[in-house]
Amino acid sequence: VNITPAIILVRPQLVENIGAAARAMMNCNLSELRLVEPRDGWPLISPQKERAAAAASGADSILENARLYKTTAEAVSDLNAVYATTARSRDMIKPVLDPRGAITEIASRPDEKIGLLFGPERTGLINDDLLCAGKIIHIPANPDFSSFNLAQSVLILAYEWLMQAAAAPLQAAPPNPNRSRLATQEELLHMFDHLERELEEGRFFSTEAMKPTMVQNLRNIFLRASLTDQEVRTFRGVITALTLDPTRKRKHG
Amino acid sequence: VNITPAIILVRPQLVENIGAAARAMMNCNLSELRLVEPRDGWPLISPQKERAAAAASGADSILENARLYKTTAEAVSDLNAVYATTARSRDMIKPVLDPRGAITEIASRPDEKIGLLFGPERTGLINDDLLCAGKIIHIPANPDFSSFNLAQSVLILAYEWLMQAAAAPLQAAPPNPNRSRLATQEELLHMFDHLERELEEGRFFSTEAMKPTMVQNLRNIFLRASLTDQEVRTFRGVITALTLDPTRKRKHG
Numbered sequence: 001v002n003i004t005p006a007i008i009l010v011r012p013q014l015v016e017n018i019g020a021a022a023r024a025m026m027n028c029n030l031s032e033l034r035l036v037e038p039r040d041g042w043p044l045i046s047p048q049k050e051r052a053a054a055a056a057s058g059a060d061s062i063l064e065n066a067r068l069y070k071t072t073a074e075a076v077s078d079l080n081a082v083y084a085t086t087a088r089s090r091d092m093i094k095p096v097l098d099p100r101g102a103i104t105e106i107a108s109r110p111d112e113k114i115g116l117l118f119g120p121e122r123t124g125l126i127n128d129d130l131l132c133a134g135k136i137i138h139i140p141a142n143p144d145f146s147s148f149n150l151a152q153s154v155l156i157l158a159y160e161w162l163m164q165a166a167a168a169p170l171q172a173a174p175p176n177p178n179r180s181r182l183a184t185q186e187e188l189l190h191m192f193d194h195l196e197r198e199l200e201e202g203r204f205f206s207t208e209a210m211k212p213t214m215v216q217n218l219r220n221i222f223l224r225a226s227l228t229d230q231e232v233r234t235f236r237g238v239i240t241a242l243t244l245d246p247t248r249k250r251k252h253g
Numbered sequence: 254v255n256i257t258p259a260i261i262l263v264r265p266q267l268v269e270n271i272g273a274a275a276r277a278m279m280n281c282n283l284s285e286l287r288l289v290e291p292r293d294g295w296p297l298i299s300p301q302k303e304r305a306a307a308a309a310s311g312a313d314s315i316l317e318n319a320r321l322y323k324t325t326a327e328a329v330s331d332l333n334a335v336y337a338t339t340a341r342s343r344d345m346i347k348p349v350l351d352p353r354g355a356i357t358e359i360a361s362r363p364d365e366k367i368g369l370l371f372g373p374e375r376t377g378l379i380n381d382d383l384l385c386a387g388k389i390i391h392i393p394a395n396p397d398f399s400s401f402n403l404a405q406s407v408l409i410l411a412y413e414w415l416m417q418a419a420a421a422p423l424q425a426a427p428p429n430p431n432r433s434r435l436a437t438q439e440e441l442l443h444m445f446d447h448l449e450r451e452l453e454e455g456r457f458f459s460t461e462a463m464k465p466t467m468v469q470n471l472r473n474i475f476l477r478a479s480l481t482d483q484e485v486r487t488f489r490g491v492i493t494a495l496t497l498d499p500t501r502k503r504k505h506g
Binding site: 020023024026027028029057058059098100140141142145146147148149151152155156159162163166195198199202203204214217218221222224225226227230231234235237238239241242243244 | 273276277279280281282310311312351353393394395398399400401402404405408409412415416419448451452455456457467470471474475477478479480483484487488490491492494495496497
């Protein structure tokens with residue numbers, strides 16, 4: 001089992017953002033939240049406590065287990081590596097990664113304890129905070145509107161973590177639980193024969209020369225759709241209903 | 254220049270989420286927001302207007318340009334393809350993609366107008382909404398805590414769009430030489446109406462109770478196939494040939 005990264009919120013201002021960050025973390029299988037000097041203190045008291053819980057929407061255990069630190073340096077002291085998210089480029093010479101690159105790197109070191117630093121709303125991390133981090137994560141954004149909400153920034157990193165962790169199993173089995181089984185080519189061919197026979201009778205094919213192209217175009221529609229065996233039976237029922245019903249015979253007869 | 258996807262919020266309940274979705278969109282270079290029956294109406298009035306604006310945090314132009322629709326079907330009628338985000342697996346046989354796979358696919362068709370559907374908080378999209386979509390986007394998540402906040406879901410798709418757009422040149426379109434353009438949802442709907450009207454006459458629907466499921470299963474076949482406008486015309490020709498030809502009339506009459 002991998003050690004999961006810790007999310008470290010430095011001087012967060014709004015308790016709603018702490019709650020929303022906890023929710024995003026739990027959505028994405030992260031659990032360890034660290035707080036450096038949150039504006040409203042920690043643990044929260046009413047009414048902030050309730051406002052954070054509403055935003056957490058059930059991720060209470062993350063809030064309850066969140067640990068409080070006096071400084072960023074203290075919050076990262078036990079970690080093997082720290083990545084700081086920042087929108088601004090600073091006078092710091094450190095490697096800059098995008099969220100995907102950073103998480104790929106983190107996932108490749110499963111035995112190390114990693115921290116992801118997020119700065120306060122509006123102002124972001126200051127240089128003293130960045131000194132605690134070995135690398136910078138830059139979230140790409142619209143250059144004219146680049147400031148993400150704090151919980152949204154947490155989500156982007158948490159989501160990349162989730163995608164990275166899910167990568168192997170996801171490729172294995174495409175989730176399609178209700179699919180019975182795909183039709184065989186033989187079943188499809190019988191369906192095509194049925195349809196084309198009826199179209200022939202219905203004088204659908206304007207000329208013999210055109211017929212092969214028209215047949216091919218029609219078949220492609222169904223081939224693209226990857227029909228199940230049940231859908232083949234349903235569609236043969238459709239052909240029959242359109243051509244053989246007594247009501248229709250009377251109407252057109 | 255690529256056409257950017259439209260974000261469609263179906264029956265959103267909280268104006269804060271509409272605002273936060275607008276902010277996430279602008280962060281990620283998306284601009285077109287469509288709203289189907291927002292709970293508090295549209296345009297907003299005080300105090301909801303101010304609450305949405307606070308959450309939008311400067312993305313006001315997206316809120317101001319958001320368009321209101323009465324139904325999901327109306328909101329998607331001009332689109333070439335619709336992807337629905339849903340946490341639950343339904344009895345729908347449609348391709349299921351993760352956000353990255355979906356956005357990769359969308360980015361590979363730069364000339365098509367795409368919509369991304371998001372359901373209401375808590376309840377999510379209902380089957381009638383899903384009928385308007387050809388494909389499903391499943392956001393992977395902690396199975397024990399899988400419900401993302403609405404604006405967070407929008408962000409994940411918007412972020413994938415941003416990352417895709419930032420990545421090097423787009424791959425060429427998938428091989429589909431005869432593809433003129435994809436049919437609009439409106440053209441598809443007319444085709445469905447035509448087919449279902451004829452099936453009704455042909456007594457295809459064994460009982461009224463079964464009809465919605467049967468209609469849904471049939472439509473899904475064609476939604477999955479991503480028909481071109483030409484294919485829609487061809488298939489309407491098929492329906493006509495199967496039901497109206499004089500030869501057939503004589504045979505069955």
